[in-house]
Amino acid sequence: MKSLAELQAIRDKARGKVTLREGQDDAIRVLVGMATCGIAAGARPVLTTIVDEVAKRGLQNVMVTQTGCIGICQFEPVVEVVEPGKDKITYVKMTPEKAVRMVNDHLVNGNVVTEFTIGANSK
Amino acid sequence: MYRSNVLVCGGTGCTSSNSELIIQRLKEEIAAKGLEQEVNVIRTGCFGLCALGPIMIVYPEGAFYSMVKPDDVPEIVEEHLLKGRIVKRLLYQETVVENSNSVKSLNHTPFYEKQHRVALRNCGVINPEDIDEYIAVDGYQALGKVLTEMTPQDVIDVITKSGLRGRGGAGFPTGRKWLFAAQNQADQKYVCCNADEGDPGAFMDRSILEGDPHAVLEAMAIAGYAIGASQGYIYVRAEYPIAVKRLQIAIDQAREYGLLGKHIFDTDFNFDIELRLGAGAFVCGEETALMTSIEGKRGEPRPRPPFPALKGLFGKPTILNNVETYANVAQIILKGADWFASMGTEKSKGTKVFALGGKIKHTGLVEVPMGTTLREIVEEIGGGVPDGHTFKAAQTGGPSGGCIPASQMDVPIDYDNLIAIGSMMGSGGLIVMDDTTCMVDIAKFFLEFTVDESCGKCTPCRVGTRRLLEILNKITSGNGTLEDIDRLEELCNYLKENSLCALGQTAPNPVLSTLHYFRDEYIAHVTEKRCPAGACKALTNYYILEDKCKGCTLCARNCPVGAISGTVKKPHVIDTSKCIKCGACMEKCKFNAIVKR
Numbered sequence: 001m002k003s004l005a006e007l008q009a010i011r012d013k014a015r016g017k018v019t020l021r022e023g024q025d026d027a028i029r030v031l032v033g034m035a036t037c038g039i040a041a042g043a044r045p046v047l048t049t050i051v052d053e054v055a056k057r058g059l060q061n062v063m064v065t066q067t068g069c070i071g072i073c074q075f076e077p078v079v080e081v082v083e084p085g086k087d088k089i090t091y092v093k094m095t096p097e098k099a100v101r102m103v104n105d106h107l108v109n110g111n112v113v114t115e116f117t118i119g120a121n122s123k
Numbered sequence: 124m125y126r127s128n129v130l131v132c133g134g135t136g137c138t139s140s141n142s143e144l145i146i147q148r149l150k151e152e153i154a155a156k157g158l159e160q161e162v163n164v165i166r167t168g169c170f171g172l173c174a175l176g177p178i179m180i181v182y183p184e185g186a187f188y189s190m191v192k193p194d195d196v197p198e199i200v201e202e203h204l205l206k207g208r209i210v211k212r213l214l215y216q217e218t219v220v221e222n223s224n225s226v227k228s229l230n231h232t233p234f235y236e237k238q239h240r241v242a243l244r245n246c247g248v249i250n251p252e253d254i255d256e257y258i259a260v261d262g263y264q265a266l267g268k269v270l271t272e273m274t275p276q277d278v279i280d281v282i283t284k285s286g287l288r289g290r291g292g293a294g295f296p297t298g299r300k301w302l303f304a305a306q307n308q309a310d311q312k313y314v315c316c317n318a319d320e321g322d323p324g325a326f327m328d329r330s331i332l333e334g335d336p337h338a339v340l341e342a343m344a345i346a347g348y349a350i351g352a353s354q355g356y357i358y359v360r361a362e363y364p365i366a367v368k369r370l371q372i373a374i375d376q377a378r379e380y381g382l383l384g385k386h387i388f389d390t391d392f393n394f395d396i397e398l399r400l401g402a403g404a405f406v407c408g409e410e411t412a413l414m415t416s417i418e419g420k421r422g423e424p425r426p427r428p429p430f431p432a433l434k435g436l437f438g439k440p441t442i443l444n445n446v447e448t449y450a451n452v453a454q455i456i457l458k459g460a461d462w463f464a465s466m467g468t469e470k471s472k473g474t475k476v477f478a479l480g481g482k483i484k485h486t487g488l489v490e491v492p493m494g495t496t497l498r499e500i501v502e503e504i505g506g507g508v509p510d511g512h513t514f515k516a517a518q519t520g521g522p523s524g525g526c527i528p529a530s531q532m533d534v535p536i537d538y539d540n541l542i543a544i545g546s547m548m549g550s551g552g553l554i555v556m557d558d559t560t561c562m563v564d565i566a567k568f569f570l571e572f573t574v575d576e577s578c579g580k581c582t583p584c585r586v587g588t589r590r591l592l593e594i595l596n597k598i599t600s601g602n603g604t605l606e607d608i609d610r611l612e613e614l615c616n617y618l619k620e621n622s623l624c625a626l627g628q629t630a631p632n633p634v635l636s637t638l639h640y641f642r643d644e645y646i647a648h649v650t651e652k653r654c655p656a657g658a659c660k661a662l663t664n665y666y667i668l669e670d671k672c673k674g675c676t677l678c679a680r681n682c683p684v685g686a687i688s689g690t691v692k693k694p695h696v697i698d699t700s701k702c703i704k705c706g707a708c709m710e711k712c713k714f715n716a717i718v719k720r
């Protein structure tokens with residue numbers, strides 16, 4: 001070990017290993033429907049894409065987790081975004097490509113991707 | 124990138140209840156479901172709630188599964204890790220939220236809410252066998268700061284100002300100890316770590332070594348810089364195989380990263396650490412005996428002065444600190460002396476780890492700010508005394524400590540208050556006793572321990588402890604006299620004043636404190652030949668209550684010596700001359716007709 005900068009570099013690289021374990025009460029929760037219907041409709045690649053994108057962009061305040069069937073199986077894969085103090089946003093018929101845009105527009109920039117939401121798709 | 128972390132406790136408690144097999148099954152099931160790239164399984168140190176082991180926590184949800192069996196693993200993987208449905212029946216009950224797929228945060232449960240984790244902050248959070256994880260939680264930052272920004276005197280000043288006192292039991296101010304060693308000039312100095320945790324019932328040092336070994340290494344290097352030492356020794360019990368293994372892994376990794384060795388952080392500071400395994404003698408926890416043992420000689424204490432700060436290991440200036448003391452050091456450097464001094468009482472700063480054991484619901488490790496009362500620890504964090512019994516006393520400080528009776532439960536616990544009420548902090552073992560515990564018997568238990576562990580070098584301890592035990596045996600077998608109690612007290616005071624080392628000086632404490640608070644029990648043993656708690660076999664007899672006995676014959680059939688007689692549907696009788704007091708009849712009786720008195 002030659003310098004503090006070298007230690008810092010190891011620290012930054014290893015951070016990702018442990019951040020998941022720090023409970024955050026005010027985190028944005030991203031819930032991916034992973035019941036049988038969701039998995040059959042392709043929720044797994046959506047989930048992994050979201051996890052990778054969140055990590056790639058270093059979003060500290062986002063917790064990605066699975067949830068069960070919420071009863072709208074025809075719209076799976078369903079992704080819900082729950083922000084403290086805001087209305088829940090429900091995205092439907094998600095794909096990995098849509099997920100990338102959702103992370104970028106919604107989680108990073110705070111703009112809900114209205115065209116992917118259940119409101120735009122159930123008409 | 125993993126989306127989920129599964130932490131499984133790899134501390135000694137959970138390992139002995141099969142957590143290794145759980146980890147193995149988890150890995151198999153996760154592979155079978157094709158989740159290896161998504162879910163990371165980590166073996167951590169102790170979470171503290173040992174009573175509920177084996178313990179598993181799944182993040183990011185923070186689901187805390189307790190008493191997990193290997194056969195539960197497929198369900199957890201299928202339901203939780205694959206489908207995201209938390210397996211409620213396995214959750215720690217305090218964290219269950221009705222009608223919801225989320226859980227209550229562990230920090231809001233009674234066991235953890237009042238705790239404040241400083242020394243244990245990484246236990247159960249990081250993988251102790253991976254130095255990167257320690258660095259990720261700011262590990263070795265304090266060492267870097269000390270070497271690049273601070274002088275040795277600065278380091279000593281910060282530690283002194285923080286008010287940190289030795290966590291091994293005596294509570295000597297750590298900063299002052301370091302200052303003495305720094306002031307003594309010598310060609311070689313040593314930094315030692317006392318990991319020879321020997322008190323029955325204490326396991327906090329073990330958990331720190333198993334859960335966060337790098338914290339100890341980092342602090343020893345900081346101490347080495349402060350006093351001008353280049354070599355450290357950790358004296359650890361050979362009976363702690365997991366701790367020894369993880370310490371060795373940690374030392375190897377630190378050397379590989381250049382955090383131990385030559386020119387650390389490109390400075391002139393060199394420091395290395397070696398392990399020395401103790402063979403399990405209690406006296407080797409005493410500082411001079413420990414150093415004698417590291418030197419390769421028989422572990423016996425020697426008179427002080429000279430103190431180790433002047434002439435310690437190999438005759439050179441040496442500091443010796445306990446594991447838990449070291450576990451606080453890096454945090455103090457990073458967060459400042461004022462932060463540490465803001466916790467605790469006027470003369471005892473920071474937090475203390477207690478190992479809760481005995482008659483208590485939540486057996487385990489708890490870390491609370493100094494000044495927390497015994498009532499808070501036992502009733503709120505520990506969940507109280509189980510099975511409807513009442514709290515009688517708590518024993519702190521192991522064989523060197525004493526008892527705290529129920530009347531003193533609201534005294535804020537710190538070094539000085541405990542001494543004032545006749546006990547001591549000790550390493551932090553806290554054994555809870557209920558109304559079925561005989562206080563004379565407890566004193567006898569600890570005396571048996573010190574008789575075994577006395578090294579024999581000085582007469583007061585070698586002979587005195589044995590005589591004390593003989594008197595206690597006489598009392599518990601119903602042959603004692605009132606003069607014996609006086610003689611017991613006199614001999615205790617003689618031992619305190621004349622023994623060579625702390626082992627003998629403190630050996631009478633369990634007797635003196637029980638005599639102080641529970642003298643009536645001693646007197647009942649002597650004058651009435653009765654054990655009020657019903658624990659001393661020689662003084663208790665089993666009787667059948669005539670009005671409650673239904674004559675079912677169950678007791679008579681289970682008595683191993685045929686001491687119970689009677690006919691069907693008629694009250695039975697125990698022949699006390701034949702009875703061996705095994706208690707089998709009382710256990711079997713369905714009508715509570717058998718009593719002990």
